[in-house]
Amino acid sequence: MKKDYSKSAIELHKKYKGKLSTVSLAKLQNKDDLSVLYTPGVAAVSLAIAKDKKLARVLTMKGRTIAVVTDGSAVLGLGNIGPEAALPVMEGKSVLFKEFGGLDSVPIVLGTQNVEEIISIVKAISPGFAGINLEDISAPRCFEIESRLIEELDIPVMHDDQHGTAIVVLAALINSLKITKKKAEDVKVVISGAGAASTATLKLLLKAGVKPKNVLILDSKGIIHIKREDLNNEKINLCKLSNGKHEGGDLEKALIGADVFIGMSMGNILKKEWVETMNDNPIIFALANPVSEISYEDALKTKAKVIGTGRSDHPNQINNVLAFPGVFRGAIDSGAKRITDKMKIAAAHAIASLVSKVELSKGIIIPDPFNKKVAKSVAAAVAKAK
Amino acid sequence: MKKDYSKSAIELHKKYKGKLSTVSLAKLQNKDDLSVLYTPGVAAVSLAIAKDKKLARVLTMKGRTIAVVTDGSAVLGLGNIGPEAALPVMEGKSVLFKEFGGLDSVPIVLGTQNVEEIISIVKAISPGFAGINLEDISAPRCFEIESRLIEELDIPVMHDDQHGTAIVVLAALINSLKITKKKAEDVKVVISGAGAASTATLKLLLKAGVKPKNVLILDSKGIIHIKREDLNNEKINLCKLSNGKHEGGDLEKALIGADVFIGMSMGNILKKEWVETMNDNPIIFALANPVSEISYEDALKTKAKVIGTGRSDHPNQINNVLAFPGVFRGAIDSGAKRITDKMKIAAAHAIASLVSKVELSKGIIIPDPFNKKVAKSVAAAVAKAK
Numbered sequence: 001m002k003k004d005y006s007k008s009a010i011e012l013h014k015k016y017k018g019k020l021s022t023v024s025l026a027k028l029q030n031k032d033d034l035s036v037l038y039t040p041g042v043a044a045v046s047l048a049i050a051k052d053k054k055l056a057r058v059l060t061m062k063g064r065t066i067a068v069v070t071d072g073s074a075v076l077g078l079g080n081i082g083p084e085a086a087l088p089v090m091e092g093k094s095v096l097f098k099e100f101g102g103l104d105s106v107p108i109v110l111g112t113q114n115v116e117e118i119i120s121i122v123k124a125i126s127p128g129f130a131g132i133n134l135e136d137i138s139a140p141r142c143f144e145i146e147s148r149l150i151e152e153l154d155i156p157v158m159h160d161d162q163h164g165t166a167i168v169v170l171a172a173l174i175n176s177l178k179i180t181k182k183k184a185e186d187v188k189v190v191i192s193g194a195g196a197a198s199t200a201t202l203k204l205l206l207k208a209g210v211k212p213k214n215v216l217i218l219d220s221k222g223i224i225h226i227k228r229e230d231l232n233n234e235k236i237n238l239c240k241l242s243n244g245k246h247e248g249g250d251l252e253k254a255l256i257g258a259d260v261f262i263g264m265s266m267g268n269i270l271k272k273e274w275v276e277t278m279n280d281n282p283i284i285f286a287l288a289n290p291v292s293e294i295s296y297e298d299a300l301k302t303k304a305k306v307i308g309t310g311r312s313d314h315p316n317q318i319n320n321v322l323a324f325p326g327v328f329r330g331a332i333d334s335g336a337k338r339i340t341d342k343m344k345i346a347a348a349h350a351i352a353s354l355v356s357k358v359e360l361s362k363g364i365i366i367p368d369p370f371n372k373k374v375a376k377s378v379a380a381a382v383a384k385a386k
Numbered sequence: 387m388k389k390d391y392s393k394s395a396i397e398l399h400k401k402y403k404g405k406l407s408t409v410s411l412a413k414l415q416n417k418d419d420l421s422v423l424y425t426p427g428v429a430a431v432s433l434a435i436a437k438d439k440k441l442a443r444v445l446t447m448k449g450r451t452i453a454v455v456t457d458g459s460a461v462l463g464l465g466n467i468g469p470e471a472a473l474p475v476m477e478g479k480s481v482l483f484k485e486f487g488g489l490d491s492v493p494i495v496l497g498t499q500n501v502e503e504i505i506s507i508v509k510a511i512s513p514g515f516a517g518i519n520l521e522d523i524s525a526p527r528c529f530e531i532e533s534r535l536i537e538e539l540d541i542p543v544m545h546d547d548q549h550g551t552a553i554v555v556l557a558a559l560i561n562s563l564k565i566t567k568k569k570a571e572d573v574k575v576v577i578s579g580a581g582a583a584s585t586a587t588l589k590l591l592l593k594a595g596v597k598p599k600n601v602l603i604l605d606s607k608g609i610i611h612i613k614r615e616d617l618n619n620e621k622i623n624l625c626k627l628s629n630g631k632h633e634g635g636d637l638e639k640a641l642i643g644a645d646v647f648i649g650m651s652m653g654n655i656l657k658k659e660w661v662e663t664m665n666d667n668p669i670i671f672a673l674a675n676p677v678s679e680i681s682y683e684d685a686l687k688t689k690a691k692v693i694g695t696g697r698s699d700h701p702n703q704i705n706n707v708l709a710f711p712g713v714f715r716g717a718i719d720s721g722a723k724r725i726t727d728k729m730k731i732a733a734a735h736a737i738a739s740l741v742s743k744v745e746l747s748k749g750i751i752i753p754d755p756f757n758k759k760v761a762k763s764v765a766a767a768v769a770k771a772k
Contacts, residue, residue, distance in 0.1 A: 005418075005427030010445070012422050013431045016411040018446035019423055022490040023409055024481040025402040030756065031698050032391075034707075036398050037405055038478035040676055040698075041391030043462050045399045050464065050471035059396070060404035060473040061493070076429050078436065083513035085436035087446040090514075092424035095410040104408040106492050107447070109514040121507050127469035128476075128495040290426055312417050312426075321420075370416065 074138035083109035101325025162200030164320035171351035184209035193265035213244025267291025275302035326378025334383035350381035460524035469495035487711025548586035550706035557737035570595035579651035599630025653677025712764025720769035736767035
């Protein structure tokens, strides 16, 4: 039986009133301390920055603090539950930034879901931050918010639901291809789901060598192809990035002869017998959470060579925490103004390379999230790729 | 010679990259911890709040975290130096909230000085916070920003430059009147300066018993009176709250027969010989910082009975830190939606009462900021006054 963490989560959050706290790095015990941390001494620090704004990066928390920004519109799999209900997730994210990336981080939960308002608010608060992690903002709004902020700000901005997921999927795929002795250029990939994470994953896989003609991406209506008349602009764009033969059809059809299934959609949509129609040694990433596209137990009964999941209670959890702390850390340490595709691909290779040749097996395609080397290796690779 | 903290302040801020940091209150050492702090467990916390938003106060940092918001337009005495340069001051303020009030706190430094934008940004980020401390925002913009936010939000909002100062001045006055055996109802008060802090101080003194007819308030052009043609709306309003006889004139004239001088203006404007024209046992609060209206050494040579300053290197420092941590703490602990005048007056009396009858003397009219009882007493008094 799966472990239920609900009760202990409620208890812990009640005990601490959430979990993120602020502290002083310097001691404050007497008037001298006060005069250095605050007035009158702090005036010298403010004046130095007033003369040269760049000094804020070395003299204030701006040099090491990420804003985790959400509007609460697409929180976990819970949907549009609003800013207050999103806060526990954002506090958690901030804790992960600190524990894994050594970065300070502050949740900013917004009481507006208007795209223009969100963009101008994030721009307005940006002077205090080293980077902006957008989180749990629904598609298609997340695309415009992220692209505009990347364009208009000179600090790294990343929507983690898109790119954090894409990076870890790519890392998992890199190692899965080693096990199955296949090449990115050759594999046929089926992506179930056409939301933010799927779209970013598709784009990153293409940058990493997968061919557009070899990819099929599906939404709830089936394979996305140019003749469909129900496509929004984002999905029309996906047609150019996939489906070279302009095929239509459902998931069952899409899977025939496929090498890789990437599920980012909903639970229980992948049947065991469909896996059998895939190419030899198929790779199955069933990432819907908490209910996977195919249960881990069922997947084990198929010919799948590698199985990745979205759950911490199964092997090979495709977990964003492997990526975002190191990605931001590397971008900030190197003074990068943007997180580029080159940096994301470098991050994926860094994650993949932490599974040694000896360990690499169908049960171990990605490192454990508590492997202390992960964030450091990712940060170094991202900084180098700047 | 006055101690110069500039060098040690720069060194400390360079060492720590500022001074405010974020930490996890709960341990994160293994996958079980991760499942409770973050997914999947955190979903239960989010769902509980989605059903009842009020639970955010007990299950998240919202219940204990203050946003310290500035636009960098009036930072210390340094003027309009912008958000980055304001950040060291705001980090300091956040540290004081934690160390003195036990409240977590996050600096939000804004890259806009537009009143409407600031109001809508603060409203948008408010779902994540227990209270809003406005800081170092220039007059008259600060008045509208504060009053609109108080009106439109259901969490405590206070512009500390105004009300924190007013509360501590009132506390100091309460004890000074005990020493000089005078009553608030009877004293003639001269306030030098007509900015945000002076205005709030005037209003609070009136609520505490000082008579409008007994107060003169001066700007750089002299006593404010209704016949002057250079007054903006804020200053026209001050005419109704002061100067019963519609007197004109300069500071020298204003001081004749006055019992209390409150300086919130600029350095070296109060001459020793003018103090001699005041009523017997005059009270001098020379709060301009770092250069006082009259130097402490010069004030000692006059007949002044009580001298208060704005500097930590002299006795009787009128220091906001005596007020704001306890004021917010009391308001939040009691679930107050606003910080009322009644609560501010209660805070002033709580601060004043911490100087015992034995201690009370011209050298000790207010408690030491490191007196651990201050914030607790203030918080209790504020909560009781709700």
